[in-house]
Every structure is written in C-alpha cells, then in structure tokens.
Amino acid sequence: MDFVDRVLSLQGNSSIRKFSLKCETGVPPARVNRWLCEVLQRDVSDIDLTIDLGYGYYLPEELFVSETLVNLKFKSAFNIDWWPGAEGTSLPMLKSLCVYAVRVFCDDELQELLPCFPVLEELQMSNMQWLDSDETVSSATLTTLHITGIRSENPKSISFDTPNLLSFVYTDFVAEDYPLVNMKNLSLARLALRANDDQIKRVRGPNNDLLEYDVVRHFGNVVKLMNGIQNVQELHLCPDTLEVRFSVLFFLLC
Template sequence: MPFRGRDYWVRWDDREEGYLRLNGWICVELCCGVKEIDIMFAYKDVPTLRTLLFICRSLVTLTLNIRGNMKVLSSACLPNLKTLHFEYSIFQEGYSVLRLISNCNVLENLEFIYCEFHGISEINIHNLSLKRLVLDFGMMHVRSLKGYNVIEINTPNLVYFKYIDAMAEGYTLSDMKSLERADIAITLLANVDYERATNLLKRICNVHSLCLDISGRSKTLLPTPLDPA
C-alpha cells in the first residue's frame, strides 16, 4: 500500500513536535520497504525530511509537494525508482537533485512543477531510461527566481515531453528519435527570445503530435520552415 503524508493536521503552535512525529512515520514506512510515497507539506520551510527518503532501495514512486527548501543528499540513489515528482520545491544545491536523476537507472517518469534550482547555471537532465519528462515553471518569468540560464536535456528514449516556461538563454537537446508527443507553452519576453524559441522547436519538430502555445509581442514567430536541426 502507498503511504501518503499530509501536514494539514500539524498545529501551528506545535509545529516542531508535529513534524517530528510525521517524519517518524515516514521513516518507519521506509524501513518497512514501502514502494510508493506521496508527501504534501503546505507550510514553508518545514523541518528537513529524513535522509533515508533518498536512499530507500524499495521506492518505485516518490511524489513530493513541499513548499520551501528541499535538501537532497549528493550521494542519493534510488535504484528501483520509476516515477519522481517534485512540486513547489526550492533546491538550494541544484546539482544534488540533478545527480540523483542521473543515478536512477530505471527512472521513467520525471516531473518538476514550479521548482527553483539555485547554485547552478544550467539544468542538466541526463537519464537514458527516461520516457516522460515534465518541466513546468508556469509564470516564473523572472529568470533569477529559477536560478539557471541554460537547459540541457540528454534523454534519447523520451516518448513524451512537456515544457512550460519563459525562454532560457540556451538549450541543448539530445536526439529524441522516440519522441511521440510534446506539449510546449513558452513566453517570449525579449526580441532575442524569438530566435531561441525557433532553435528549441527545431529540435523536436519531428514529433508525431505537437501542442504549441506561444505568448509574445509578435504575431510571427517562425518565418521559416521548422526543418530538424
């Protein structure tokens, strides 16, 4: 059975003790070999989760909706993890979570929703087993909030790709020959973003199904055909 942890019952005047009990339950589940964990903490900057969460060999699905700082061990490894979902998390050491992704050798589904990555200049997602990737940064158009300038994606076996964001300064995408569907929603904030958007779309224009939503000042984004790069 999956374990779902929520902090809505934690009293504000007894937060420290309440989170200690909640983290204790999580630790017990991990030690018992739980395969699926879904945690949602509504309060910001809650006490750090047990480090065991990121070295549990039994986990297959990990869903973390935690508003505030998220600490991931630099040596983290989840060998059986297939689904990883982060939402509203702030990674002060962005390289640690990216290293975790690379160490998950059977990971198939990865989602970052409204997350921030600090301490790095680029997001580098490298995983050969990944089939589904969602990068949804929504309305976080101020690039300094996101904490990166460049996105590099090396996922040659990707089947589905969803990307929602303002334009980054640069993109490096591996050949996605297995890609079947892409949902792209991008916001163009400056004139240079039009060229960046064109280069991004050229990397995925051979996809079988493409849903494209572009917001910007100009009515003409692509003056030339989108031939693959």
C-alpha cells in the same frame, strides 16, 4: 495523529507496499518523519505525501537512501527545499518522482540529480527554481518529463538528452540557446516558452536593427528546440510560444 500510530502498530513488522499521508499545520514535523522512517524500514515501494506544515519542513534523509522505493509523490502548499543534494543520495529502484509545490528548490543541478535515480522513467517538477542558468537534463531511461520552471531572467542554455522520452511538458523563459535536443521518440509535447513584457513589446514593435538583434539573440535558437522535437506526434503550443516562434521565422525570412 494517534490514529496513524495505531495503524502502523497494528501492522507489526510486516511489509508495507503503499503509504499515503496528508497532514497540515499542527502536526509536529518530527512525528511525520518518524512515520516515514518506519514505513521505509518496512520496504515501502510507493509513497504519496501531501504535507502542508509551513516553511522550513525537510523530508528525512532516510527517504533518499531507500533500496525499495519505486514511486514518490510529494505535494505542498508551501515552498519546499525537498532534496538534500546528490552526495549520499541513492534511490536505485525509483521509477517515478513527482514534486508539486508553490516553489521547489533543489540543492544541486538536475544533471547532478538524475544519476542518483538510474532507472527513473517519470520526472515531474512543478514550479522548480532552477539553480543555474546553464542546465542539462540527460537520461536514457526517462519517458515522461514535465517541468515548470521559475526564474527571473532568460536562461543561457538548456539541453535535453533524453532519447527515449515520450511525453514532454515544459514551461520556462526562453533560453538563449538549446545546444542539444535529443527527443527522437517523442509522442506528446506541450510547450509554454515565456518572454518578459519588454521582449514581447520589442517583438510586436517596429523594426529596429539593434532591438531586432537582441530579440533574435534571445529567441533565435528556439529553432533548435523545435527541430529537436520535430518527430512529435501531438504538439501543443501556448500563445507566447507561437509568438516567439513566428517572430523568429519572420525575422529570418526578411
């Protein structure tokens, strides 16, 4: 801890372009946030954090109003409630945001988050707890979108309005609907669309009109997602995604 203090002190008031910090339980959170606030005052553009201070740690509010921050990476071995919400957040220069944790919580929906980052090109969220069952990811600047979602049930609808997206990696439960999928320039897609054990059992079981209708209601609109990425150059599908996709095609052809 004293080492970080000495290094920052030796820099005087000079600008700091990159700041990387890795710390574990035992470091006072207030001290960590003091270091972050100090580099933010020195016009830092790149911050790479690995912070394992236990549950209940919050990043300083100053981090979300930086006029110079371009790249932000945050990793934690704990659950993190990393973002305080859209109100009062402004990162006009941020181009890359990567958050990795056991579970990532956001206080607002993604459609509220993205306008706070008007030039964002890369968004990676690992193990994100979706706030709502109806979500929209809309950004004209995004070129890379990697999301691993965590939820206990199938979402009602997920829309992607990302016309300049090049790389799309997406893991989540199958949604009941994909109203809008705008990814005309996609180069790479990796999809892991999950279903619960009961839904997989119904797909594999004998035909039953009532059960088949239920499966199609949950899975049928996957066609919209696949049609939305039909121009992709390289496509990777997990086994569950393939099973969902072909079960829908089989039902529609019968």
